Amino acid sequence: MAHRSRAERVTSVAALDDPTSRAVYDYVSLASAAVSRDAAAEALGVSRRIAAAHLDKLADKGLLTVEFRRLHERAGPGAGRPAKLYRRAADEVTVSVPDRRYDLVASLLAAAVTEAVGTGAEVGETVNRNAYDAGRAIAAATPDLLEALLETGYEPHRSDGGLLLSNCPFHRLARQYTDLVCGLNLHLLRGMTDDSPAAFRPVLDPAPGRCCVRLEGPGPVG
Structure with a gap:
């Protein structure tokens, strides 16, 4: 991964200042497999809409990665769309003041x-x-x-x-x-x-x- 600018890194870390975002990030980080929106909502006791908003925000800031996969074996017509799943990003995000490399x-x-x-x-x-x-x-x-x-x-x-x-x-x-x-x-x-x-x-x-x-x-x- 290319080095991210200081502004980008600060923005990424700042996303975790929100308690719900931090709880979502911690839940995804500790999960043994990619996490769905429904699973995150159930685990944290929030609505699916709120869970999805925080998951997508963390993905947008580079803290989570996204993949799409069906959660069952059915295929063909009627199988439904693949689920959007989230994992913790492998690359770390660090911020220091003053900046260190x-x-x-x-x-x-x-x-x-x-x-x-x-x-x-x-x-x-x-x-x-x-x-x-x-x-x-x-x-x-x-x-x-x-x-x-x-x-x-x-x-x-x-x-x-x-x-x-x-x-x-x-x-x-x-x-x-x-x-x-x-x-x-x-x-x-x-x-x-x-x-x-x-x-x-x-x-x-x-x-x-x-x-x-x-x-x-x-x-x-x-």
């Missing part, structure tokens, strides 16, 4: 270790190469540099001589494994900026309260 750094590190074990390549070099490639993929998917930085969690703002990144998407890991994660971060941002018309150059420049990398250059963003 531990999923991204975990994927990069796991891929690098797997490659290094299989080929004998040096792990650090493999991490940095994979991070650079990931940055290029992010830039290809979101060509506007400012938007790409925001969606990756960096919170960029203008400063003399370039952009400062107010947030580190890998904050906790960067504090524990500074050299590894800051190096990964630098190469990720190089991949994101190399083909950008904004002509920014990522440089390591650690300082309290912001990302360890800043983007140096006078070019306009976007």
Whole structure:
């Protein structure tokens, strides 16, 4: 599943603030099979219409998936339409304030270790190469540099001589494994900026309260 924007993730989690929606989600999550509207209504003591509204809302927010299947063996004329059934979505939805991307750094590190074990390549070099490639993929998917930085969690703002990144998407890991994660971060941002018309150059420049990398250059963003 592609990374969802922060706004989408906040909206998904906010759907569970409603007590009935949360009860419906919990019921579907604990069920051993896909759940029908009738089953949810009976289990929660609400009308079928209310159960259906909450199930569809949770599906629309990406928290449940939908499938259609007959609940009996009859087929042909008179068998009726397949029932609409719901399961919990396999993909997790996480929201943090400020935004963190531990999923991204975990994927990069796991891929690098797997490659290094299989080929004998040096792990650090493999991490940095994979991070650079990931940055290029992010830039290809979101060509506007400012938007790409925001969606990756960096919170960029203008400063003399370039952009400062107010947030580190890998904050906790960067504090524990500074050299590894800051190096990964630098190469990720190089991949994101190399083909950008904004002509920014990522440089390591650690300082309290912001990302360890800043983007140096006078070019306009976007």
